[in-house]
Amino acid sequence: MSNLTQRTLTAIVAAALAIGAVWLGGWVFAAVMGAVAVAAQVEVYGLLRKAGADPFVPLGLGLGLLTSMRAVIPGSLNLLVLGGLVVLLGVLYRRKATPLLDASATLFGVAYPAAFVGSFVALRLADPPWLVGHDAFWLTTAALFGIWGTDTFAYFAGRAFGRHPLFPRVSPKKTWEGAVGGAVGALVVVAGFKLAVLDAVLTWTDVAAIAFACGVASPFGDLVESHFKRSVDVKDSATWLPGHGGLLDRIDAAVVAMPLVVLYLDLTKGLT
Structure with a gap:
C-alpha cells in the first residue's frame, strides 16, 4: 500500500470518528x-x-x-x-x-x-443564546472542515503551482502558492457551511474571520511542529498512525487554528 493510500484511508477513518464524536457532543x-x-x-x-x-x-x-x-x-x-x-x-x-x-x-x-x-x-459544548438546536455541531464541524480543507487545497495547489518556498528553513516543500490555495479552500468550505446550514448564525464577516483562522493559522501550526521535530532530528512525532506518523502530526494545524476560531467567536459573539 502506497504512502498516499495509507494517508487517505487514515484521514477518512479519523474524520469519520471525529465527526461522530462531534455529533454526540x-x-x-x-x-x-x-x-x-x-x-x-x-x-x-x-x-x-x-x-x-x-x-x-x-x-x-x-x-x-x-x-x-x-x-x-x-x-x-x-x-x-x-x-x-x-x-x-x-x-x-x-x-x-x-x-x-x-x-x-x-x-x-x-x-x-x-x-x-x-x-x-x-x-x-458552548450554549449561548445565538446557538440553537444543532448549531454548535454544525459550527464545530465547519471549523474542522475549514482546517481539513486548508490542508487539502494547499496540497493540490502546491503541487500544481508551487514555485516559491513559504519557509524553506523548516519545510522546503511548502510554498506560498500552496498557502494561498489553502486559504482559498478554507474560505470556500466555511462559506459553503454558511449557505447550507449556518446562514442564521454566521455573518460574512464571521466567515472571513473563521476562514482566516483556518486558512492562515493552519499552515503555521504545521510549520511549528515541523520545526520542533527538526530540532531533535526526528521525522514524525510517533509512528502509530499509518501514513501520518503520530497523532500530533495529524492535529498540529488544528490545535493552532481552532483556538483562534474560539477566541474570535468569544470576543465578537460570546460563547458563555
Missing part, C-alpha cells in the same frame, strides 16, 4: 478530546526528552487531561493552578541538574497541545 466528545490531548501530549513529551528535558510525565498528563476537558469540569482552573504549584515544588525534590528545563517542559506540554485541544470542547 457532551461528555462523550469531551472524553474523546481528553484522550486525544493526552496521546498528543505524550508525543510532545517524547520530543522534549530528545531535547534534553525530563518532564514530570504523569503529573503533566493529568493536568493536560484536566485542561483539555475544562469546559465540563467545575473548578478546573483552581485545580490547574494547584497542579502548576506542585510542578514547581516537585523540582525541589528531584536530584536533577535541569530543574528549570524540566518544569518548563512539563507545563509546556500542558499548554501545547492539551490546552489548545480544549478549545474544541469549548466550542462544541
Whole structure:
C-alpha cells in the first residue's frame, strides 16, 4: 500500500470518528478530546526528552487531561493552578541538574497541545443564546472542515503551482502558492457551511474571520511542529498512525487554528 493510500484511508477513518464524536457532543466528545490531548501530549513529551528535558510525565498528563476537558469540569482552573504549584515544588525534590528545563517542559506540554485541544470542547459544548438546536455541531464541524480543507487545497495547489518556498528553513516543500490555495479552500468550505446550514448564525464577516483562522493559522501550526521535530532530528512525532506518523502530526494545524476560531467567536459573539 502506497504512502498516499495509507494517508487517505487514515484521514477518512479519523474524520469519520471525529465527526461522530462531534455529533454526540457532551461528555462523550469531551472524553474523546481528553484522550486525544493526552496521546498528543505524550508525543510532545517524547520530543522534549530528545531535547534534553525530563518532564514530570504523569503529573503533566493529568493536568493536560484536566485542561483539555475544562469546559465540563467545575473548578478546573483552581485545580490547574494547584497542579502548576506542585510542578514547581516537585523540582525541589528531584536530584536533577535541569530543574528549570524540566518544569518548563512539563507545563509546556500542558499548554501545547492539551490546552489548545480544549478549545474544541469549548466550542462544541458552548450554549449561548445565538446557538440553537444543532448549531454548535454544525459550527464545530465547519471549523474542522475549514482546517481539513486548508490542508487539502494547499496540497493540490502546491503541487500544481508551487514555485516559491513559504519557509524553506523548516519545510522546503511548502510554498506560498500552496498557502494561498489553502486559504482559498478554507474560505470556500466555511462559506459553503454558511449557505447550507449556518446562514442564521454566521455573518460574512464571521466567515472571513473563521476562514482566516483556518486558512492562515493552519499552515503555521504545521510549520511549528515541523520545526520542533527538526530540532531533535526526528521525522514524525510517533509512528502509530499509518501514513501520518503520530497523532500530533495529524492535529498540529488544528490545535493552532481552532483556538483562534474560539477566541474570535468569544470576543465578537460570546460563547458563555
